[in-house]
Amino acid sequence: MTYFNYRFKKIFVGIFLSFYSAVPVLAEDIEIYKTVGGSTGTIQPNVLFVIDTSGSMSNNNVTISEAYDPAKTYPSSGCGTNRIYWNRSGSPPSCGSGDYFYSSALNCDRAWKEYDASGAVISANGPLLTQGFYADDIAQKRGATWRRIRTNTSSRRSLPIECSQDQGVHGSNAAPTPNMYIRNNSTAWGGTRTISGWPGRYYTLYTSNYMNYLNDSSSNRTITRFQAVKEAIVSVVNASNDINIGLMGFNGYGGGPGRSPDYDGGQVRFAMEDIDTAKTAFINYVLDPNFRTNSWTPLSETYFEAIHYFGGKTPPYGTSSYATPVSVPESLEADGTYLSPIINECQQNHIVFLTDGDPTRDTLSTSQLASLPGFSDFSCASTVETTSEGNQSIIESNCLDRLSAWAYNNDVAEEASAAHDGTQKIITNTIGFGNGLSPYAVAMLQRTATGGGGSYYEAQNPDDLVQAFTQFISEAKNVNTSFTSPAVSVNAFNRSVHLDDLYFTLFKPASGPHWQGNFKKYKLDFFVDSGDVDNDNDRTELLPFIADAAGNNAVSSNGFFDSNARSYWSVVTDGEEVAEGGAVGAYSLRTGPRDVYTFTGNYTNTNGVFVPSTSVDLTSSINRVEKSNTAITEAMLDIVGQGPSSQLPPTTPSNTPLIETLLDWASGLDVFSKYGTAGTTSDQRLDMGDPLHSQPALVQYGGSAANPDLVAYVATNDGYLHAYDVDDGSEIFSFVPQELLPNLNVLMDDSGADKTYGLDGNVVAWINDKPDVNGDRDGIINGTDSVYLYIGMRRGGNNIYSIDVTDRLNPKLRWVIKGGVGDYAELGQTWSNVNVAKVKDATDPSGSRTVLIFGGGYDLSQDNAVTRTPDSTGRAVYIADATSGQLLWSAGPGGNLPLAGEMKYSVPARVTPLDISGDGNIDRLYAADMGGQIFRFDIDESKSNFTPASITGGRIADLSEDNSPADTRRFYYPPDVALIAERGKQAYLALAITSGYRAHPNNIDAHDRIYLLKDKNIYNAPSSYVTLTEADLYNATANLAGGEGVSGTDKSIQNAAKALLDTTEGWYVFLDDETSASNWLGEKGLSEALILEGTIIVTTYTPFDPATAPPTNSCTANEAGTGKVFFMNVIDATPVVTADTDMRPGRHLYGVAKSGIPPTPTVIVTKGGEPTLCVGTECKAADLIKGVRKTFWYEVEK
Secondary structure, three states: OEEOOOHHHHHHHHHHHHOOOOOOOOOOHHHHHOEOOOOOOOOOOEEEEEEOOOOHHHHOEEEEEOOOOOOOOOOOOOOOOOEEEEEOOOOOOOOOOOOEEEHHHEOOHHHHOEEOOOOOEEEOOOHHHHOOEEEEEEEEEEOOEEEOOOOOOHHHHHOOEEEHHHOOOOOOOOOOOOOOOEOOOOOOEOOOOOOOOOOOEEEEEEEHHHHHHHOOOOOEEEEEHHHHHHHHHHHHHHOOOOOEEEEEEEOEOOOOOOOOOOOOOEEEEEEEEEHHHHHHHHHHHHHOOOOOOOEOEOHHHHHHHHHHHHHOOOOOOOOOOOOOOOOOHHHEOOOOOEOOOOOOOOOOEEEEEEEOOOOEOOOOOHHHHHOOOOOOOOHHHOOOEEEEEOOEEEEEOOOHHHHHHHHHHOOOOOOOOHHHOOOOOOEEEEEEEOOOOOHHHHHHHHHHHHHOOOOEEEEOOHHHHHHHHHHHHHHHOOOOOOOOOOOOEEEEEEEOOOOOEEEEEEEEOOOOOOOEEEEEEEEEEEEEOOOOOOOOOOOOOEEEEEEOOOOOEOEOOOOOEOOOOOOEOOOOOOOOOOOOOHHHHHHHHOOOOOOEEOOOOOEEEEOOEEEEOOOOEOOOHHHEOOOOOOOOOHHHHOOOOOOOOOOOOOOOOOOOOHHHHHHHHHOOEOOOOOOOOOOOOOOEOOOOOOOOOOOOEEEEEEEOOOOEEEEEEEEOOOOOEEEEEOOOOOEEEEEOOHHHOOHHHHHHHOOOOOOOOOOOOOEEEEEEOOOOOOOOOOOOOOOOOEEEEEEEOHHHOOEEEEEEOOOOOOOEEEEEEEOOEOOEOOOOEOOOOOEEEEEEOOOOOOOEEEEEEEEOEEOHHHHHOOOOOOOOOOOOEEEEEOOOOOEEEEEOOOOOEOOOOOOOOOEOOOOEEEOOOOOOOOOEEEEEOOOOEEEEEEEOOOOOOOOHHHEEEEEEEEOOOOOOOOOOOOOOOOOEEEEEOOOOOOOEEEEEEEOOOOOOOOOOOOOOEEEEEEEOOOOOOOOOOOOEOHHHOEEOOOOOOOOOOOEOOEOHHHHHHHHHHHOOOEEEEEOOOOOOOOOOOOOEOOOOOEEEOOEEEEEEEEOOOOOOOOOOOOOOEHHHOEEEEEEEEOOOOOEOOOOOEOOOOOOOEEEEOOOOOOOOOEEEOOOOOOOEEEEOOEEEEHHHOOOOOHHHOOOOOO
């Protein structure tokens, strides 16, 4: 007799929980990685239970706890009364864990009462009362915000708790109606819809009485394995929702003409159906005495039947004349084929296969296997194991593992149905139940799960069962039913100006807090265009391409890295795989922990600049991220009172303190044994966070032109600043700010739905290579030279960090500017890239002071603003001392230049600095804001010292309107500026800029533009700052000035357009539909414009519109939106190039092959090469711009 207590139930709880995950409703530009089909709700996964109905399931008994009786008060085991315990893994916590809140705090009516599918209450006793537990997306109200549960203090245990299933049905317990939706303000409930993105996580809740029941062993009973399975399934189904569930069993004994009793395969006992509508029927079937054991164990044959069920094919066994019973009618079409349960191409499909013994009477023929397209391993159909069954010799199949691998890697549903577009695969988990399985059967079930993308569970004892399923839960919860795009996405592009090396930061969208990232190296190379591939009749020119380590073209025709490409530093072909090769692959060459640092000391606050008051040396033992460092506390990590991780492998003691696991993980060790040798935790964790928006900085410390000594500094949303040696991709060190330490456990656990942001801003380097006595700089960091980094946080927060990396092996924390404090009270999220520049200042011995110039940042309220809305933070432009971080000057509320009534909107854009006089000092600034405004600031260089009084400024453009979604235009990027001097006309500074809603690229309400403004006060500050509007600009959309509409020799229309253009202060072009004028599709500018040789180069993004052109595959992300590159004459907006797309006359542009948001165009000039223009991974010869001269091509550090 095998002993099993309550833990047996947890295997089913864990499996069910693994099929749930929250669907993140994304703010920010990552919304393009959501699928069209999944943009408004979840796609419920299909879960097919295949239950062993062989005779051994009734012939072998188990001892198990009595069924939970809600009317019974169980003996106390230390779990206090009137408490609700919680856990994310589906495994109940210990009574002493502190993971509980008071029952009165739970406002989830779906837990307290039973509802039917229509949302009506049908019983006052819900699953929490009848079953003792309830699982749902749960959130806790802390302050003015709903968040994930935290009950590490007694005061938090009374805070309101709510569940997602209540939304629109029930509000608070005190006032269930009319405010039935949670909201982020002091009232907690209100409004007509739920807040954007469920703010909590998926939890299982347990009553105190149920916890006591689980720990009570005084009333065990002996039942059959089959009855134990039945009771566990019923218990879990009663407490579950939001999945589709089905059931299969094995074919029973029976007789038939000419048939022996070894009947084949299995059949569908309960057709796949929404658990919310089928719960009662499903439970009734499971408990029906007719659902009984009466078969052999045809494992492969039954799985073969399941494949046909999912695929909507003819049943191989389920409806034959000898099937006992036959597959239920609900599972069949009228023609006798199976009715596939796959109703959406993005649906997750799971099989949970439970058996207690070896296969018997289980054979599949070669012809049957050959019916599966692409199936190639037919050896499993041959003799593998011969056993004696009475007087009969039985040949058993071991095809189960081959079948699961085929179903996981191939399309199981190929019929011509929209729901079956793409590849429909099955994920398989296996359960070996009891101690009757042979080593052969155990190995086969393990291979079946591994090949099928799932996990194997062996219940030799309760502890094994709990540990195995806890690990599965943590892994499987990362499956996202909104199906974020699996494609590699290229974010930023950075390079050394004098080299041909190209460095790309990569990321892969995911469903949880942690997104995979990498940093890879390629080269810019050229080939002779002897075949005239660009059709310009020049067969001698050099054309650029991005080369991999083997010298081959690294980029495919779709704009992504080619699957056969191998990046530099990589020993294997990494192609489009984010996590392969690059800097991540180089981690495998290390031994032991990485050099990971933080800062554990205190700060001294001086006017919002926080300077370390203890050791600034990050390599100090008190700043090392390692478990032996007691200076890093649980409070710093925000894990006070939390128990051990649920993901630990079997070789790690289950009571290992969370802080030890977390610090090992943070230092780069594979604590969950995912990457190296199975069962070990000392291998390298081959993983890196995503550099979603961050652009790296390259610093040359010395070397030679042929072999420069370069270090790349890369920031990620895991909160790490990485320093990489670009010779081999090895990491020199990484740094995690103290303020981001609380994110580490969220990232390690990786079970939430919300993306975590950390160091999301650009890395900017001040390389102070001081001149010698002759005024020359040697290009080597030595002597009194210095290298300082400045890192913003963008979505990660309101700080700017300054790190001294003069000695790359001994980095030091210099200071932190904290937004919202002191002189930086107005500083919002630090989106604005820092400019390192000089201003004239005689107080410095050099005559110039090095400063930092940046915008006031981003106000999160803009995420939800439909029309132009004033902000409460970020309304500023700053100039700070680059050495100390102390503020020198600011514009905006509370600043030296308040500009009251004008600076009302946040400034996330980089500020454009100019040196008009050419003396090396900045004397002009241009800033754009979220209100569609542009400001000009002038620095008076007639004054010898830089003081706040040196700067004047004001608004020069207002290109948005109030109270109109269509006319709400936002500037996330600054204008590019160039001096334009037309013959016989007044010269001016041309300001090129595009508008667009970066926080919501899929927005189609705003009617965005490309703008060119003329600032005619070139050298001196104007006597007054005049605000231009669209009424002062020429509408160049129709390209009349360029000659569109000219017929024969009559150029009157063109001449009139030119004359009108000459009287205006610039022009604009609608970003409307090229095929239909004034039809707006949401096209917008989401990067900086570039002016080059009189040509404006801008990229735009147009979201996919499922209403007008449904995708052939709704699993494709909204990133299927298109990118474009415009080349326009700065003078009159006429096309400059003959491009590949001319949908409307005068709208010549290049289409970008790679889907998604195209980055800012980048100019590259290499020694021996040709001027090259790159947009991300797509590069073209720069001579596509008419009149370009090579001597004018150079890269400007921004």
